[in-house]
Amino acid sequence: MIARIGRTTLGILAGLGDFALFTGRCFSAAPSARRPWPRIIRALHEQGAVCLPVILIVGLFTGLVLGLQGFHVLSRFGSEGLLGSLVSLSLVREMAPVLASLMLVGQAGSALAAELGMQRNTEQIVALETMGIDSHGYLVSPRLFSCLLTFPAQTALFVIVGLWGGALSGSLLLGVDSGVYWSAIDRSVEGRDIGECLIKALVFGILAVGICAYQGFHADRDGSAGARGVGAATTRSVVLSSISILIADYVVSSFYV
């Protein structure tokens, strides 16, 4: 029993170390990557434009629900005027970075893991190495650098759409004065909150893309091969990314509260 716990713990630590080395290698390979812009633009498209509809929809309905639920809770205390504060702080501090990142993991991250897994499966990654091309720099670095732009941008968009969702449900449908709603937002959200939001988006982006890329890159580990291995890698990438985002959310939040 103790031996098994020890082996499991060592296995987890080894995995974390391997992941850290992988991510570090992908970042360090970036400066020497040749002609990276087509791949960076492709990554911006995959993480940006392709994911935009889901960010807009989820952001809107998150705001709608926050407005709806928030109104009914605050009205018990006669504090409907604080709806804007509730919606904006909930979105900026927690909901937007977490939900936007989870949506990006589900759409772009899983696709990344599957693509890299298939490329591992069909020896495309090995082929790059035989041509003298650093596969980490060629395949992963552009995606890691893109997420430094797309995750904060998508999170910001999520906040904006969410605030309008809150205005739609709280103000238009439930009768909170729109001037009161928007001025509460203006009073409540500080630069520190925006900083927290952006830091979370950056951290979540690196974790999500790094984990999904790592799982896809090593889809043939543990003896798994073929479609089963790719499927398992894709599932692991989404689950581990999601859990990591939530853990990182707590860690980052603890620095701000």
Next chain:
Amino acid sequence: METRADLLTVEGLRKGFGGRLVLDGVDLRVPRGGIVTVLGPSGAGKSVLLKCLGGVLPADWGRILFDGKPLFPGGKDVRGEFRRKSSFLFQGNALLDSLTALENVCLPLEQTTELPAAEIRRLGLEALGQLEMEAFADQFPSRISGGMQKRLALARAIVTRPELVLFDEPTAGLDPLRRNAVFAMIVKYQRLFRFTALVVTHDVPEALVASDTVALLEGGRIRFEGTPGDFASSSLPVVSGFRDSISGLAATVASIRAD
């Protein structure tokens, strides 16, 4: 024993997986120019040998010399030189499916040279033209046939004008006509571009026709190394058992039917 004419020399190569020894002291000489084919039954370790030589898999023990310089165990400089002067053709072609045919061919030039984009494109189109694939330059690999993918993979392999091209089971899964076409393609372009070809396959008749040297890998070691004529006339049991497997099958089937 290595000679000056050898481009690749392998001495005592060993490679195992999970306690199972696949290569158990392989010795092989690949002379510069010409086609060397390594034959062997399925599971003999032919692909493992090629991947160890190509640097895809790290060997466990032994020595590999490339143009007289130590490749394994070796330094970064020799490995870099080997990468620049060699190409590897995978069994499944390993074409990048997110790139067009022309982009696939240009990839090694784009990523490992300082050539301007226009020159890279010109060389890529030239390579496609030489493999009669120019019309498919803008097609993705998934949209072209298996035979064309093989030619495309070869175009990518030769665009850097390598000295050595490693072919991993180039005819796997192909019908006899296509097998002949692939071997003819290897011979044609080896003569045209004067690279040294190292092929692993289990297609005996085609290999004997197309190769300058054949080697038989069996039981983790090279059991025969010589000309196709020597292979065809060898009385070594391990050679005749592999070479004459068709007549062996005929005898087996005849005895089954006689019962």
